[in-house]
Amino acid sequence: MATTASDSADDDTGDRDRAAQGRRMVWDLIRGQRLRYAAAITAMAVGTTFLLSVPYLLKRATDAIARGDADLMHTVVWAAVGVVAFTAADGFFTYLRGRWAAQASEGAVRGLRHQLYSHLERLPCRYHDQADTGDLVQRCSSDVETVRVFLAAQVVEIARVSLLLAVAVPIMLSQDWRMSLLALCLVPVIVAMALLFFRKVRRLFEQVDESEGRLTTVLQENLTGIRVVRAFAQQDHEINKFLERNGEFRDLEYRLFIAMSNYWTTSDLLVFTQIGIVLVGGGFFVVQGQISPGTWVLFWWLLRTIIWPVRHIGRVLADSGKATVAIDRIGEVLAEPPESVEAVPAEPIGGAITIENLTFSYGNDRPALDGLSLNIAEGETVALLGPPGAGKSTLINLLVRLYDYEQGSIHVGPHELRTINRDALRDAFGVVLQDPFLYSKTVRENIVIGHTAASDAEVESSAHAADIHGNISGFADGYDTVVGERGVTLSGGQRQRLAIARALVKDPAFLVLDDSLSAVDTKTEARILRALARRHGNRTTILIAHRLSSTRLADRIFLLDQGRLVQAGTHDELMAVEGPYRRLWNLQGSLEDDLRHDLAEATSATPRRAVSEAQRT
Numbered sequence: 092m093a094t095t096a097s098d099s100a101d102d103d104t105g106d107r108d109r110a111a112q113g114r115r116m117v118w119d120l121i122r123g124q125r126l127r128y129a130a131a132i133t134a135m136a137v138g139t140t141f142l143l144s145v146p147y148l149l150k151r152a153t154d155a156i157a158r159g160d161a162d163l164m165h166t167v168v169w170a171a172v173g174v175v176a177f178t179a180a181d182g183f184f185t186y187l188r189g190r191w192a193a194q195a196s197e198g199a200v201r202g203l204r205h206q207l208y209s210h211l212e213r214l215p216c217r218y219h220d221q222a223d224t225g226d227l228v229q230r231c232s233s234d235v236e237t238v239r240v241f242l243a244a245q246v247v248e249i250a251r252v253s254l255l256l257a258v259a260v261p262i263m264l265s266q267d268w269r270m271s272l273l274a275l276c277l278v279p280v281i282v283a284m285a286l287l288f289f290r291k292v293r294r295l296f297e298q299v300d301e302s303e304g305r306l307t308t309v310l311q312e313n314l315t316g317i318r319v320v321r322a323f324a325q326q327d328h329e330i331n332k333f334l335e336r337n338g339e340f341r342d343l344e345y346r347l348f349i350a351m352s353n354y355w356t357t358s359d360l361l362v363f364t365q366i367g368i369v370l371v372g373g374g375f376f377v378v379q380g381q382i383s384p385g386t387w388v389l390f391w392w393l394l395r396t397i398i399w400p401v402r403h404i405g406r407v408l409a410d411s412g413k414a415t416v417a418i419d420r421i422g423e424v425l426a427e428p429p430e431s432v433e434a435v436p437a438e439p440i441g442g443a444i445t446i447e448n449l450t451f452s453y454g455n456d457r458p459a460l461d462g463l464s465l466n467i468a469e470g471e472t473v474a475l476l477g478p479p480g481a482g483k484s485t486l487i488n489l490l491v492r493l494y495d496y497e498q499g500s501i502h503v504g505p506h507e508l509r510t511i512n513r514d515a516l517r518d519a520f521g522v523v524l525q526d527p528f529l530y531s532k533t534v535r536e537n538i539v540i541g542h543t544a545a546s547d548a549e550v551e552s553s554a555h556a557a558d559i560h561g562n563i564s565g566f567a568d569g570y571d572t573v574v575g576e577r578g579v580t581l582s583g584g585q586r587q588r589l590a591i592a593r594a595l596v597k598d599p600a601f602l603v604l605d606d607s608l609s610a611v612d613t614k615t616e617a618r619i620l621r622a623l624a625r626r627h628g629n630r631t632t633i634l635i636a637h638r639l640s641s642t643r644l645a646d647r648i649f650l651l652d653q654g655r656l657v658q659a660g661t662h663d664e665l666m667a668v669e670g671p672y673r674r675l676w677n678l679q680g681s682l683e684d685d686l687r688h689d690l691a692e693a694t695s696a697t698p699r700r701a702v703s704e705a706q707r708t
């Protein structure tokens with residue numbers, strides 16, 4: 092669909108609103124630490140007062156020397172002691188400032204990390220479908236780190252520079268206005284240059300961040316799919332892709348480095364020019380007798396105290412530019428509306444599933460489900476059949492509210508699905524996916540994930556029903572064997588069966604096997620289905636499978652195609668009429684016969700060929 096100018100203007104406004112809302116959330120977290128920040132800023136103010144008192148001591152001592160006072164030694168010694176004491180006091184308060192600012196920033200960032208992570212957990216699947224994982228990881232790690240640095244050092248530093256200027260300028264003016272003009276003439280230029288620079292590099296910082304996100308995505312996809320990359324000999328292609336992203340990142344970092352170097356060089360030049368102006372101009376005024384040597388030292392020392400932090404403000408502002416970008420990026424995630432939270436129903440969730448005129452689209456042109464109506468009685472075992480893309484998994488996604496539909500209805504027992512609390516609903520379902528996710532934990536921990544209070548007997552009984560107990564007993568550490576990241580130490584079939592045990596241990600009202608026996612052989616599949624039937628009690632079971640030999644065990648079979656129901660009934664009913672189910676059954680039967688025939692031929696031919704080849708050599 093073409094986007095109009097008003098659409099994109101609406102999008103821009105939406106993005107801006109979201110960023111502003113997110114920024115408010117981040118600032119709320121910071122506000123929670125205001126007492127610690129107040130303490131840090133107070134310590135900074137006290138330390139700065141000591142620091143700004145040092146030039147006064149130096150002025151008194153210098154003037155005493157210039158005048159050749161009688162108690163010269165006394166004045167000089169006390170000035171020296173004062174300088175050491177005041178500098179030490181400044182050091183002590185700087186330590187307190189750093190400590191309290193670190194406590195405040197760590198507290199705020201801990202809250203931020205927690206809020207971000209728990210928010211990501213509550214964001215709808217639609218958001219995660221479109222989100223770039225590498226980019227999200229970057230927002231949760233390096234963007235949060237940028238905010239931490241900003242809160243730990245830059246907030247207080249900006250306050251310090253403001254205070255230094257607010258105190259030093261009136262002191263200078265109270266001493267001599269001409270010297271003040273000389274001492275401050277380049278300061279506005281230095282600050283203006285810093286501000287301009289900060290604006291210019293802001294976009295560059297954004298580009299560097301985005302590029303780093305792309306780099307992380309490539310890396311993350313590669314590491315998670317390393318086996319696929321190897322299996323398809325795609326290493327060179329992937330290395331080149333990484334090289335390209337790496338080069339793009341390097342170029343942007345390089346541009347940033349050059350911009351920063353130019354800034355430092357120019358601002359250094361301005362700072363030294365400013366100091367030179369005070370030294371030369373002040374010296375001239377002293378020779379003219381218009382100011383005392385002590386005043387000259389005071390100006391020089393005051394300027395030296397404020398000019399480096401003022402010059403550093405460019406860096407601080409540049410970094411705070413980076414931090415505002417990071418805050419906006421984090422804010423965008425925080426402003427995404429999370430899944431709704433409905434009240435938990437008083438009675439346990441169960442009963443018949445009634446689906447009426449259900450239409451759902453992932454946002455593509457073609458709906459994944461199109462006016463689907465069917466019902467599943469409580470305790471029934473049904474099979475969903477259909478070609479790839481028919482909408483079988485989509486129906487399961489809707490049943491456990493991974494996505495919400497807009498048209499049609501689903502009732503579970505008396506409740507409309509969208510009124511049921513998601514956690515309570517998912518608790519009532521045991522869903523086993525084709526490629527289940529296992530954690531790098533022990534077998535037992537993987538099984539009890541949905542029901543951590545399960546006893547050993549319950550774990551073993553579920554493992555028996557899933558036909559995996561024998562395998563687990565054969566492992567060196569039995570149920571305490573660690574399965575490796577994503578279950579890499581297990582075969583595909585073992586992973587699937589472990590996931591079935593995991594679903595069964597919850598004793599759910601609804602069990603869904605979404606093509607989750609595809610990696611086990613037919614005999615094992617039949618054994619598992621029989622064991623499930625024995626345990627099944629009042630449980631409703633939804634079976635998605637491609638082998639008709641297993642789906643025929645279901646009470647009823649639903650045949651879907653292109654999101655629509657095309658046939659429904661028992662195996663016998665469907666076989667009794669001419670239609671897609673009977674055609675599928677006959678086709679699969681003849682394919683299996685052909686396969687059996689080919690295998691028989693191959694096994695009988697192999698020894699003969701081996702013998703004749705042995706005779707030839």
Ligand code: ATP
Binds near residue numbers: 220455478479481
């Ligand atoms: P299979 O037997 O291959 O698992 P299926 O019958 O389970 O297929 P679904 O996974 O439900 O099919 O997919 C139905 C349609 O929805 C397909 O056209 C698919 O491309 C699309 N689809 C599925 N998941 C998404 C998603 N997250 N985003 C966009 N489109 C999707």
